[in-house]
Amino acid sequence: MPLIRLQDIWRSYQMAAETVHALRGVSLSIERGEYVAIMGPSGSGKSTMMNLLGCLDTPTSGTYELNGTDVSHRDDNELAEIRNREIGFVFQTFNLLARATALRNVELPMVYAGVSPDERREKALVALAAVGLADRVDHRPNELSGGQRQRVAVARALVNSPSILLADEPTGNLDSKTGVEILALFDELASKGNTIIVVTHEEKVALHSRRIVRILDGNIASDEQVRRVEGRESRFEGKPAPDPSA
Amino acid sequence: MAMVALAAHKLRSALTLVGVTVGVFSIILVMTVMRGLQQNIESELSGLGANTFTIEKWPAINFEGPSGWERFRRRKNLSYQHWQALREQATRARSVAAEAPFAMGEVASRFERSNPDVAVNGVTPETFLARNWLVEAGRALLPGDLDGSRNVCVLGNTIMKKLFPQGGALRETVKFSGVNYQIVGYLEPKGGFGGQAQDNFILIPITTGLNRFGGAQWRSLTLYVQTHNQDEMEDTVEQVRGVLRKVRKVPPGEVDDFEISSNDSLIQQFRDLTLAVRVGVAVVSSIALLAAGIGIMNIMLVSVTERTREIGIRRAIGAKKRNILTQFIMEAVVICEVGGLIGVILGVAGGNAGAYYLKLPPVFPVDWAIIGLAICSVVGIVFGTYPAIKAANLDPVESLRYE
Numbered sequence: 001m002p003l004i005r006l007q008d009i010w011r012s013y014q015m016a017a018e019t020v021h022a023l024r025g026v027s028l029s030i031e032r033g034e035y036v037a038i039m040g041p042s043g044s045g046k047s048t049m050m051n052l053l054g055c056l057d058t059p060t061s062g063t064y065e066l067n068g069t070d071v072s073h074r075d076d077n078e079l080a081e082i083r084n085r086e087i088g089f090v091f092q093t094f095n096l097l098a099r100a101t102a103l104r105n106v107e108l109p110m111v112y113a114g115v116s117p118d119e120r121r122e123k124a125l126v127a128l129a130a131v132g133l134a135d136r137v138d139h140r141p142n143e144l145s146g147g148q149r150q151r152v153a154v155a156r157a158l159v160n161s162p163s164i165l166l167a168d169e170p171t172g173n174l175d176s177k178t179g180v181e182i183l184a185l186f187d188e189l190a191s192k193g194n195t196i197i198v199v200t201h202e203e204k205v206a207l208h209s210r211r212i213v214r215i216l217d218g219n220i221a222s223d224e225q226v227r228r229v230e231g232r233e234s235r236f237e238g239k240p241a242p243d244p245s246a
Numbered sequence: 247m248a249m250v251a252l253a254a255h256k257l258r259s260a261l262t263l264v265g266v267t268v269g270v271f272s273i274i275l276v277m278t279v280m281r282g283l284q285q286n287i288e289s290e291l292s293g294l295g296a297n298t299f300t301i302e303k304w305p306a307i308n309f310e311g312p313s314g315w316e317r318f319r320r321r322k323n324l325s326y327q328h329w330q331a332l333r334e335q336a337t338r339a340r341s342v343a344a345e346a347p348f349a350m351g352e353v354a355s356r357f358e359r360s361n362p363d364v365a366v367n368g369v370t371p372e373t374f375l376a377r378n379w380l381v382e383a384g385r386a387l388l389p390g391d392l393d394g395s396r397n398v399c400v401l402g403n404t405i406m407k408k409l410f411p412q413g414g415a416l417r418e419t420v421k422f423s424g425v426n427y428q429i430v431g432y433l434e435p436k437g438g439f440g441g442q443a444q445d446n447f448i449l450i451p452i453t454t455g456l457n458r459f460g461g462a463q464w465r466s467l468t469l470y471v472q473t474h475n476q477d478e479m480e481d482t483v484e485q486v487r488g489v490l491r492k493v494r495k496v497p498p499g500e501v502d503d504f505e506i507s508s509n510d511s512l513i514q515q516f517r518d519l520t521l522a523v524r525v526g527v528a529v530v531s532s533i534a535l536l537a538a539g540i541g542i543m544n545i546m547l548v549s550v551t552e553r554t555r556e557i558g559i560r561r562a563i564g565a566k567k568r569n570i571l572t573q574f575i576m577e578a579v580v581i582c583e584v585g586g587l588i589g590v591i592l593g594v595a596g597g598n599a600g601a602y603y604l605k606l607p608p609v610f611p612v613d614w615a616i617i618g619l620a621i622c623s624v625v626g627i628v629f630g631t632y633p634a635i636k637a638a639n640l641d642p643v644e645s646l647r648y649e
Contacts, residue, residue: 010443014329018513021514051643054562054641056561056562056643056646057643076566076567077566077567078569080564080565080566080567081564081566082562083561083562083563083564084563084564084565085564089562089563091646095555095559095562095646096559097559099254108560108563109563109564112560112563112564112565112566112569175432
């Protein structure tokens with residue numbers, strides 16, 4: 001059973017008089033432990049895709065099964081619970097709470113999950129240590145570098161042990177060196193068995209993944225595995241991905 | 247969490263607080279002063295023994311203005327004969343006492359002399375009971391002291407200590423305006439406040455006083471009637487009224503030409519008198535709190551807009567609508583509570599400063615402090631709810647994208 005199964009997903013927006021179809025019948029399967037990049041130019045529907053995958057939005061039609069349960073028609077509260085439990089977000093602009101320390105930021109998802117304060121603190125410290133920020137727990141975001149902020153965001157995303165790490169242009173606001181560090185962190189997380197979905201328009205970022213899904217005009221244009229060459233990543237194999245309905 | 251948000255906008259929060267502070271301050275200030283006044287009146291009244299009411303020529307509070315005073319002035323005095331008549335005919339009463347202030351001046355013992363502010367009061371044996379005076383040493387005045395108009399006295403505790411610093415007051419004499427009075431006893435301290443003025447008196451038999459200081463014609467006594475228990479109060483009052491009307495020859499249909507008052511009735515009069523003030527304060531404070539509430543709503547709406555992104559982040563990582571709702575309502579409540587707390591502190595401080603100025607005992611109106619803070623919470627909830635609903639209903643996708 002795939003972790004994620006999208007079947008004939010449509011997402012339409014009512015803009016004034018006309019209906020805009022952001023997604024036009026997308027079908028996609030992602031297995032547990034995969035590291036997938038979703039690529040596409042702006043306006044392609046990849047943001048809509050990410051919102052749907054992240055349960056921030058629901059499809060106009062079609063079904064989205066996450067972990068074997070249909071989440072395409074849940075109400076607001078249920079979606080919030082699913083996001084809290086199943087999905088860890090990493091954003092381009094980090095999206096940390098500016099007035100809270102790194103520790104408080106990482107604790108936040110557990111606050112909404114109803115974890116006790118002691119356990120919260122303990123788990124947050126472990127998560128921060130795992131991204132190499134054990135000595136920065138009491139710093140506020142404005143006292144941290146961009147790379148450190150994104151690490152805090154990653155720690156926050158992972159602290160509730162979600163099914164998916166969903167990253168939206170995670171290196172978009174970082175210089176190339178720090179970007180590489182974050183991507184290395186993602187590689188490490190992927191190698192530990194985390195399911196990672198990165199939405200990006202940067203080829204270099206996408207090449208870190210094992211599978212690239214390209215979206216164009218609300219549809220999947222291509223879906224390919226990345227071949228890994230010893231010592232460096234490059235070129236993809238060009239082999240079609242497994243049939244999503246399979 | 248709410249405190250963090252408050253601390254982040256110190257000036258804004260402070261300005262918002264002011265409205266609430268002013269509203270609560272005014273409530274607490276007035277209530278503190280009122281409470282002080284009331285306690286003062288009650289503590290003076292509690293000088294009366296249990297189940298006791300007083301009869302006087304003058305009312306405690308005149309509601310009729312200058313013409314009222316004129317009418318009261320024309321009344322017959324309460325005389326020694328009235329007291330005697332009551333004592334014989336008011337059968338329901340447990341005791342009937344009389345008291346009259348005769349003079350004020352300097353009292354001297356062998357050792358010391360007092361300031362010229364010692365009251366010389368004429369009393370009857372029953373007065374000790376009615377006034378709740380307890381004899382510490384020696385004895386109270388007895389009927390024989392009255393019958394013989396003897397020159398004996400009982401000292402208040404303060405004056406006893408002043409005149410006999412080494413003790414041993416019994417069987418000594420004190421001299422007041424040239425006459426020696428033998429001390430037969432002195433009282434336990436009453437524990438008055440503000441210099442123990444309550445104990446600064448000497449008590450002599452009322453007959454002695456009337457003989458010596460005169461004025462039997464123009465002096466009006468205060469009579470104290472004690473009943474057997476609270477239930478008999480009303481009946482006793484009626485009987486006393488009947489007896490007094492008879493001996494004072496008040497024609498049927500005329501109003502009483504004397505005033506009967508008990509602790510309860512005096513406190514009630516005070517409450518009625520201050521009701522208008524309290525209602526006025528309540529109205530003004532309500533308006534202040536309404537304005538403060540609107541200010542809070544305004545600032546919360548700004549805050550929601552400013553923190554749209556934060557709301558988006560919280561929603562993305564799993565906050566439900568009601569989490570956001572509670573967070574913003576809590577912030578409004580905390581603003582109100584902090585403002586209210588400051589208001590309570592300032593109000594109690596200001597009220598007690600006023601009380602000090604009026605020489606009243608310090609008070610802390612706990613009930614009003616709690617009511618004030620409860621009102622603050624209500625204001626916070628009422629005016630914080632709309633902004634909080636707005637915050638909770640923001641679309642997570644939209645608010646994450648908000649710049």
